[in-house]
Amino acid sequence: xxxxxxxxxxxxxxxxxxxxxxxxxxxxxxxxxxxxxxxxxxxxxxxxxxxxxxxxxxxxxxxxxxxxxxxxxxxxxxxxxxxxxxxxxxxxxxxxxxxxxxxxxxxxxxxxxxxxxxxxxxxxxxxxxxxxxxxxxxxxxxxxxxxxxxxxxxxxxxxxxxxxxxxxxxxxxxxxxxxxxxxxxxxxxxxxxxxxxxxxxxxxxxxxxxxxxxxxxxxxxxxxxxxxxxxxxxxxxxxxxxxxxxxxxxxxxxxxxxxxxxxxxxxxxxxxxxxxxxxxxxxxxxxxxxxxxxxxxxxxxxxxxxxxxxxxxxxxxxxxxxxxxxxxxxxxxxxxxxxxxxxxxxxxxxxxxxxxxxxxxxxxxxxxxxxxxxxxxxxxxxxxxxxxxxxxxxxxxxxxxxxxxxxxxxxxxxxxxxxxxxxxxxxxxxxxxxxxxxxxxxxxxxxxxxxxxxxxxxxxxxxxxxxxxxxxxxxxxxxxxxxxxxxxxxxxxxx
Numbered sequence: 467x468x469x470x471x472x473x474x475x476x477x478x479x480x481x482x483x484x485x486x487x488x489x490x491x492x493x494x495x496x497x498x499x500x501x502x503x504x505x506x507x508x509x510x511x512x513x514x515x516x517x518x519x520x521x522x523x524x525x526x527x528x529x530x531x532x533x534x535x536x537x538x539x540x541x542x543x544x545x546x547x548x549x550x551x552x553x554x555x556x557x558x559x560x561x562x563x564x565x566x567x568x569x570x571x572x573x574x575x576x577x578x579x580x581x582x583x584x585x586x587x588x589x590x591x592x593x594x595x596x597x598x599x600x601x602x603x604x605x606x607x608x609x610x611x612x613x614x615x616x617x618x619x620x621x622x623x624x625x626x627x628x629x630x631x632x633x634x635x636x637x638x639x640x641x642x643x644x645x646x647x648x649x650x651x652x653x654x655x656x657x658x659x660x661x662x663x664x665x666x667x668x669x670x671x672x673x674x675x676x677x678x679x680x681x682x683x684x685x686x687x688x689x690x691x692x693x694x695x696x697x698x699x700x701x702x703x704x705x706x707x708x709x710x711x712x713x714x715x716x717x718x719x720x721x722x723x724x725x726x727x728x729x730x731x732x733x734x735x736x737x738x739x740x741x742x743x744x745x746x747x748x749x750x751x752x753x754x755x756x757x758x759x760x761x762x763x764x765x766x767x768x769x770x771x772x773x774x775x776x777x778x779x780x781x782x783x784x785x786x787x788x789x790x791x792x793x794x795x796x797x798x799x800x801x802x803x804x805x806x807x808x809x810x811x812x813x814x815x816x817x818x819x820x821x822x823x824x825x826x827x828x829x830x831x832x833x834x835x836x837x838x839x840x841x842x843x844x845x846x847x848x849x850x851x852x853x854x855x856x857x858x859x860x861x862x863x864x865x866x867x868x869x870x871x872x873x874x875x876x877x878x879x880x881x882x883x884x885x886x887x888x889x890x891x892x893x894x895x896x897x898x899x900x901x902x903x904x905x906x907x908x909x910x911x912x913x914x915x916x917x918x919x920x921x922x923x924x925x926x927x928x929x930x931x932x933x934x935x936x937x938x939x940x941x942x943x944x945x946x947x948x949x950x951x952x953x954x955x956x957x958x959x960x961x
Contacts, residue, residue, distance in 0.1 A: 473498045475584070475605050489593060490584065490603055492782045496592070496820075497583035497605040506608040507582045509575040515553050521619065521628040522553060524658040528651050529556055529631070536647075540639055542566055543651070544632040546587050546616075550578030553629070562636065569608055571634065579781075582606065586614025587632040593780035594618050594627060595750050596652075598645050601637035613637045615644035617652035622660040625778070631655060694845075695838040698724070701830050705732035705809075708828040714802060715809040716818060719832035722876035725811035726774050728832055733770045733807065740807065742770045747778040757786055765794035770807035777817035784819035791825060835873040835880060842869050842880060849881050850888045858888050863896040871903045897927035904956055922950055 473494040476483055483491075516522060525545040533543055537558035545553045552573050557563050566572060579588040583605030590597040596617045601610050616632040631652040633644050701717075705728055708715045715732075717725040730742050743763055748756035763769050776784065795802040802808070802825065812818045815829050835841065843860070846868055850858035860868070864887075873879055887898040896904070901923040925936045926947075937944045950956075 474504060478504075478607075479602065489589065489595075489597075489782045490599075492785055493579060493584040493589050493592065494605055496579055496781065500580045500583070502579075502581075502583035502605055504605070504607055507569065507606045509570045509577055509581045511570070511575050512551060515547060515551055515574075517553070519628075520659050520662060521547075521621070521655070524662060525619065525629070525631065525655045526554055528654045528658060529554070532556075532647070532651055533558070540635055541644075541647075542571075542634045544571075544587070544634065545629060546577065546591070546632055547629040548591065548627045549576060550581065550588055550591055550630075551576050552632075562634075565611070566634065569612075571612075582609070585609060586634070587616040587630050590616035590618050590630050590632075591627070593782055594620075594778070595780055596645060596649055611637050613639070613644065615648040617645070617648045619652045619655050619659075622656050623663060628659075695840045697833045697838050698728070698841060701728050701832050702732055702735075704828065705729055705830045706735050708830070709733055709736040709807070709809075712802075713827035714825050715828050715830055716815060716823075716826040717809070717811045717830045717832050718813065718815050720813065720834045720876055721775075722878035723832045723834050724877050725832045726772050728830065729772050729809045729811065733772075733809070737768070737770070737807070740768050740770045742772065744772045744774060747775050748783075750780070753780075753783055757783070757790070761787070761790045764790060764808065765806050770809070773808075773810045775812065776810045776819065776822055777812040777814070779819055779822075781819050781821070784821040788821040788825060835876045839869050841877075842871075842873075845877060845880060846884045849884045850894070853885050853888050858892070858894060860894045861896065864894045864899060867896055867899055867903055895927075895929075897924075897929070899927075901956070918950070919956070922947065923956060926956075 472483070473491070475494040475498065476486070476491060479486065522545065529543045529545060533556035536543070540557075540559040540562050542555055542557040542559070542562055544555045547553060552571065552575055554573055555563075555566070555571075557566075571577060576582075577585060577587055579585075579592050582588055584599060585604055585606075586597050586599040589599060596615075598613070598615045600613045604610050604612070612634050613636070614632060614634045616630045618630050619628045620626065621628050631648050633648045633651075635644060705715050705717065709732055715729060717729050719725050726744055730744065733740060733742055745756075764771055773787070779787070791802070791806055791808055794806045808825070810818070810822060810826070815823065815826070818826070843865055846860065847858070850860075868880075868883075875882075883900060883903055884894075886900070887894045890898045901920045904923050904927070921940060925931065925939050933944050933947065937947055940947065942950070
């Protein structure tokens with residue numbers, strides 16, 4: 467990189483630039499692109515935040531406990547939301563608090579990269595990685611008297627970014643243990659969130675598969691089925707037309723709704739001979755291997771690449787990926803979509819990292835399964851046939867239960883439910899379906915409540931059972947069973 471290519475902040479850096487981490491230089495460049503002034507900052511004050519969220523409640527409890535042991539240390543402990551809004555602040559050092567007030571690092575102010583330039587919490591949220599920003603590493607010169615360590619906090623069940631734990635001290639103070647303390651607080655916050663979520667198991671951390679090869683088969687969405695709802699067919703048509711025109715497509719929608727499937731199927735219909743590689747976001751420790759192993763596939767003849775869940779990519783990884791895609795397009799001397807068959811998925815377009823959003827020509831929205839319930843039975847029959855190797859019948863009661871369910875987990879949930887059901891009988895009946903499908907309860911249940919619900923469904927869904935016998939087996943009165951049916955919103959309609 468030449469001197470003229472460096473961001474303004476890099477030219478003011480005192481030490482050797484070849485020792486400056488790539489993440490930091492990339493953050494400086496983004497800060498400059500956002501128009502953050504070098505001399506001082508003026509973060510946006512909103513003053514409003516959700517103090518009833520599980521993340522806020524657990525994070526406040528953890529930081530309160532940590533503050534008790536650090537009350538005499540010149541450290542400020544903060545919790546921020548996913549947008550960098552400071553939610554609370556703890557410190558026993560009044561001089562530090564007054565100084566932080568002067569730079570608006572206080573509750574109610576937004577401190578994302580876009581608002582305040584390179585800083586610990588802003589970079590941690592942008593890259594979704596533990597981060598320390600020391601003294602002169604800040605973009606704004608007004609922040610160089612501080613050192614900040616921040617660690618993102620992910621929801622242990624969904625994997626969604628909830629916010630960050632940020633520890634700030636004077637730049638002259640030792641910061642060796644600052645990141646370790648922030649990591650401990652972030653880990654304890656996530657663990658407490660899991661415990662408070664009433665016993666559910668954490669979401670496995672992705673190890674970042676390099677890629678999988680998509681073939682014409684059923685995956686979450688529609689597989690090779692052609693007789694699905696109009697909304698699915700319209701999404702497929704738009705993606706196919708965009709591929710035909712050589713465009714880069716982003717499929718957006720809820721997880722499990724079939725975003726990568728609509729892209730793979732549209733690509734298959736447009737270029738039947740293409741090999742389709744579908745890549746997941748990597749874990750932080752796997753980023754370099756992830757980029758190094760599958761990106762050589764970009765630009766290969768008869769090869770299309772789908773990058774899933776790009777809204778989970780750290781900003782610097784998104785920038786590296788964009789540069790690779792553009793380089794492949796430049797080497798071919800053709801337009802991007804014609805030289806590199808490249809597409810991506812995310813929950814919302816606005817969550818796509820800016821580096822990749824600029825590549826997108828067409829956005830295709832994939833509706834959730836609850837908005838296309840006509841797809842439920844065609845999908846169910848297809849996955850049943852693939853699981854058992856033959857046609858599998860569904861009773862009227864089972865069909866009614868499947869088509870009336872709201873499917874919060876979308877098609878992925880449907881596929882899991884049907885695969886389990888068809889292994890329990892040659893004809894799928896209501897009794898083969900799990901309680902989650904037969905219950906409309908939306909509040910989170912304890913393990914005891916889940917067990918009770920499962921037992922009620924298991925007993926009442928057996929053919930020929932009458933309420934008197936069910937009450938005796940469950941050890942409940944009939945009145946209690948009726949009350950429990952209402953409590954869990956259980957609907958059992960047998961043939």
